[in-house]
Amino acid sequence: MTKYRLTYFHMRGRAEPVRLMFAVAGVEYEDIRLSRDEWANEKTSGKYPFNQIPILEVDDEVIAQSRAIYRYIAKEHGFAGKDIFENARIDMITDVLEDVLILLVRVYFEKNTEIKNRYEADLKTKLPIWLGGLEKLLIDNNGGNGYFVGDGLTWADILFVHQTDCSNFQPSGTDLDEYPKLKALRERVAALPSIAAWIEKRPKTDI
Amino acid sequence: MAKYQLSYFNIKGIAEPIRMLFAVAGVEYEDIRIQPEQWPSEKASGKYPFGSMPILVYGDIKIAQSFAITRYLANEFGLNGKTNLEKANVDMIADALKDIGEKIGKLFQEQDETKKAEKLAEIKRTDVPTYFGALEGILKDNKGGDGYFVGDDLTWADLLFFSQSEYYPMMLNEDVLISYPKMKALRDRINEHPRIKEWLEKRPKTEY
Numbered sequence: 001m002t003k004y005r006l007t008y009f010h011m012r013g014r015a016e017p018v019r020l021m022f023a024v025a026g027v028e029y030e031d032i033r034l035s036r037d038e039w040a041n042e043k044t045s046g047k048y049p050f051n052q053i054p055i056l057e058v059d060d061e062v063i064a065q066s067r068a069i070y071r072y073i074a075k076e077h078g079f080a081g082k083d084i085f086e087n088a089r090i091d092m093i094t095d096v097l098e099d100v101l102i103l104l105v106r107v108y109f110e111k112n113t114e115i116k117n118r119y120e121a122d123l124k125t126k127l128p129i130w131l132g133g134l135e136k137l138l139i140d141n142n143g144g145n146g147y148f149v150g151d152g153l154t155w156a157d158i159l160f161v162h163q164t165d166c167s168n169f170q171p172s173g174t175d176l177d178e179y180p181k182l183k184a185l186r187e188r189v190a191a192l193p194s195i196a197a198w199i200e201k202r203p204k205t206d207i
Numbered sequence: 208m209a210k211y212q213l214s215y216f217n218i219k220g221i222a223e224p225i226r227m228l229f230a231v232a233g234v235e236y237e238d239i240r241i242q243p244e245q246w247p248s249e250k251a252s253g254k255y256p257f258g259s260m261p262i263l264v265y266g267d268i269k270i271a272q273s274f275a276i277t278r279y280l281a282n283e284f285g286l287n288g289k290t291n292l293e294k295a296n297v298d299m300i301a302d303a304l305k306d307i308g309e310k311i312g313k314l315f316q317e318q319d320e321t322k323k324a325e326k327l328a329e330i331k332r333t334d335v336p337t338y339f340g341a342l343e344g345i346l347k348d349n350k351g352g353d354g355y356f357v358g359d360d361l362t363w364a365d366l367l368f369f370s371q372s373e374y375y376p377m378m379l380n381e382d383v384l385i386s387y388p389k390m391k392a393l394r395d396r397i398n399e400h401p402r403i404k405e406w407l408e409k410r411p412k413t414e415y
Contacts, residue, residue, distance in 0.1 A: 050303050050341050061292060068298030075291045084282040085268060091275030096257055133257045 004029035005057040009039065011205045014066040015054045016162045018073055021155065023198035025077040033203070067094070074155040081149055089149045093137060093156040096130050097163055104163075108207075134160075135179040144181035153189065161189045165199075209266035211236035213276075216243070218415040221273040222261045223370040225280060228363060230406035232284035240411070274301065281363040288358050296357045300345065300364040307338040308371050315378045327379065335383055342368075343387040352389035361400070369397040374415075 004022070008015035010033035022029050034042060034053070043051050049064040056062075056069045063069050074080040074090075081087040103123045110116040138144040148156040164176065164186050176183035189195060211229070215222035217240035229236050241249055241260065250258055256271045263269070263276045270276050278298075281287035288294045314330055317323040346352040356364045372394045376382050384391035397403055 049299070049345065050306075051337055058292070063295050063299055065299040065302035068295050068302055071298055072291055072295035075294075084279060087282070088270045088275050088279035091278055092256070092270055092272045095272035095275055099257075129258045137256065 003057075003059050005032060006030065006054060007032040007034065007057075008054040009034060009036075010203065011207050012162065012165070012202075013207060016165075017066075017070050017155065017159050018054065018056065019202070020158050020162060020195060020198060021070070021073050021077060021079055024079075024153070024158075024192070024194045026194070027077060067098070070094070070155050070159065079153060079155040079158060081154060086149050086154075089137070090154050090156045093134060093148055094159050096134060097156075097159050100127070100130055101163055131176070131179050131182065135182050138181045138185060145184070147185070147189075153192070157185065157189050161186055161195070165190070211280075212239055212264040213237065213261060214239040214241060214264070215261040216241055216246070217411065218413050219370065219373065220415060223373075224363060224366045225261065225263070225273070225277050226410070227366045227370060227403060227406060228277065228280045228284060228286060230402045231286065231361065231366070231400070232280075233402065234284065274305070277301075277363050277367070286360070286362050286366075288360075288362050293358045293362075296345075297362045297364045300342065300356050301367050303338055303342065304364070304367050304371055307334060308374075310334050311374070311378050331379065331383070335379070339383065339387050339390065343390050346389045346393065353392070355393070361397075365393065365397060369394055369403070 004027065006015060006018055006022075006029055012019075019031065021027075039053065042048070047062070048055055049062060052064060054066055054069060055064045056073070058072075063072060071080070081090050103119065103126065107116060107119045107123055110119055134148075135144075138148055141147070141149060147153055148160070160182075176186060190199065211234065213222060213225055213229075213236055226238060249255070255262055256269065259271065261273055261276060262271045263279070270279055278287065281297075288297050310330060314323065314326045317326055342356075343352075346356055349356060349358075355361050356368070368390070372384060372390075375384065382391075384394060398407070
């Protein structure tokens with residue numbers, strides 16, 4: 001049986017989609033959480049391909065880069081599309097979610113008020129285009145009452161739920177009230193028993 | 208029969224690896240280049256799912272996001288490794304190249320000359336060795352590093368690398384690959400690939 005070791009900080013961050021997929025698939029893994037000090041010591045040990053976390057160890061192999069990890073686990077455990085085109089649609093959706101995340105993170109971590117306001121204003125102009133585009137893609141998939149792509153849960157849905165879950169991390173105006181299908185998708189996926197159970201039992205962290 | 212249509216600006220940018228994929232695979236496509244003055248009305252037309260380019264249209268299929276397009280075509284053309292693990296390694300390398308590419312690109316946009324010089328020195332001291340050192344190591348780990356980044360054949364990670372490397376001398380003021388011999392040799396090898404060579408000769412010449 002494959003041995004999985006996931007290493008990240010003690011937060012949801014970029015590791016959570018992996019933890020969510022393992023929870024749904026019922027896969028055992030080591031959920032290693034490093035403190036800042038531990039990471040400072042580990043970082044340049046040569047174990048981490050780009051001196052970053054998360055990494056996923058799969059038996060003797062090491063995969064770095066969060067999205068490479070998501071895609072790999074998705075394919076191994078049934079969260080990928082059924083063909084190349086469905087996977088391309090998933091990639092498109094998750095790439096946009098990444099664009100959104102980068103801007104959200106930028107706002108969240110900026111200390112200088114003036115710059116933070118500028119970043120937030122920039123986010124507010126882009127969000128309607130991105131969320132509007134995602135709402136439309138969801139509706140294009142059989143009316144939007146199922147999942148983003150195809151007939152089943154994929155890592156696009158997982159990533160979406162994870163990102164919209166960082167609720168005390170949202171600048172104002174990023175709730176989903178104007179995007180009813182996205183909002184319903186988020187609630188539907190978060191309520192899946194294995195996901196609800198993991199959300200209940202996981203370590204509680206800010207982000 | 209449907210024909211692939213790729214739309215982007217008249218630059219190499221993030222579409223160039225896609226154009227190179229078509230070249231290597233020997234697949235015909237429409238290489239649509241939107242002029243800056245056309246873009247506002249194009250964007251407003253609603254044709255672009257997320258208001259940006261590149262997009263790929265193929266019959267009823269429409270895909271946005273450069274890596275989604277590149278990965279899709281690489282999978283279709285057999286240029287994305289053979290196993291899930293190989294594909295994961297391709298993704299990892301591509302994401303890392305994207306990270307360092309963005310850092311370099313951001314630096315290049317700095318207007319203040321003094322700050323730019325400082326940032327350039329900093330990136331050459333920290334990020335370049337971290338990323339390029341790691342990539343050189345990954346390449347060497349692949350059977351000595353005289354082939355490609357992953358597996359036995361060319362993948363889109365190699366093409367992404369080649370395409371990015373075209374910017375390094377301009378943006379970093381030197382050919383940094385001199386310090387990373389296996390990567391330098393890979394770049395030179397791809398440069399000599401007959402279909403890439405043909406594309407390089409016939410493609411529109413643009414600064415970026």
